[in-house]
Amino acid sequence: MILYFSGTGNCLSIARQIAENTSEQVMTFYEATKLDLSRHSVVGLVYPSYYFNAPTPVVELTKQLTISPDAYVFIVVPCGAQTGNSVWSVEQILKHKGIKVAYCNKIRVPDCSAIGFGRNPNDQKWKFNKYAQRLQTIIKDIKERRHSKHFGAWGIAGWFCSLTWMKRYTKPLLQPQVNTRKCIGCNTCVSICPQNNISIADLPQNKFAFIGDNCAQCLRCVHFCPKQAIEIAGKPTPKEHQYHNPDVKLKNLLEEKL
Ligand SMILES: Cc1cc2nc3c(=O)[nH]c(=O)nc-3n(C[C@H](O)[C@H](O)[C@H](O)COP(=O)(O)O)c2cc1C
Numbered sequence: 559m560i561l562y563f564s565g566t567g568n569c570l571s572i573a574r575q576i577a578e579n580t581s582e583q584v585m586t587f588y589e590a591t592k593l594d595l596s597r598h599s600v601v602g603l604v605y606p607s608y609y610f611n612a613p614t615p616v617v618e619l620t621k622q623l624t625i626s627p628d629a630y631v632f633i634v635v636p637c638g639a640q641t642g643n644s645v646w647s648v649e650q651i652l653k654h655k656g657i658k659v660a661y662c663n664k665i666r667v668p669d670c671s672a673i674g675f676g677r678n679p680n681d682q683k684w685k686f687n688k689y690a691q692r693l694q695t696i697i698k699d700i701k702e703r704r705h706s707k708h709f710g711a712w713g714i715a716g717w718f719c720s721l722t723w724m725k726r727y728t729k730p731l732l733q734p735q736v737n738t739r740k741c742i743g744c745n746t747c748v749s750i751c752p753q754n755n756i757s758i759a760d761l762p763q764n765k766f767a768f769i770g771d772n773c774a775q776c777l778r779c780v781h782f783c784p785k786q787a788i789e790i791a792g793k794p795t796p797k798e799h800q801y802h803n804p805d806v807k808l809k810n811l812l813e814e815k816l
Pocket of ligand 1: 564567568606607608
């Protein structure tokens, strides 16, 4: 069983490719918490790196997973550049539950946050050339049940970013906000938000999306908005900068079980 958390589809695409090649199934972390996974002999976790750490929902949902201590557990982190503590923080949670991570690796993909690369993730599509080869190695490793750990560098950055006071500075960097002048209240973001954190404010003169307090900052709403009405920290994301993994379509996200 391969669990994934994905905003713009990189993790979903990679989870699917690993699953296809290992005859496993794919499901969201959200769905997995409702099931008992202890009969599965292979459990993979695929999730992005956010601020050199695992996304908050991944940390919270991992605490609720039921996995057999005998399972071959692996972690793959598709990231823009550096994973920092993304693996370590989840590994610690599993360790407390008596579960050992056998294998972990990272894979560089276009960075949907585009911090430090300019604002256009589509400019980084060159990363896909190396990605395919690396993914094949990872799949081979998993098939052979290899035990090895490729931790990302910059663990210190992950530790720094996870400090409570530091989060006050990092969180606003990628906070999605609805531009109510552009939003047409079409419901797309409401339907695909994995955190179920967006609702529609239906006022007599105006209908627009409203983002609640439980945002995971996956930026799915930003990149899939048909009117480019969801901005990051006050900056618009034009259509040509909207990114999602080419293997993942809006339809796939609408079908996701959360
Ligand atoms: C809020 C946020 C923070 C991010 N922080 C990092 C980071 O610290 N290091 C990194 O290499 N990539 C970072 N990224 C890039 C994502 O890890 C990368 O785009 C990932 O592939 C997204 O997966 P997805 O398409 O499945 O959502 C960040 C992305 C977001 C949205």
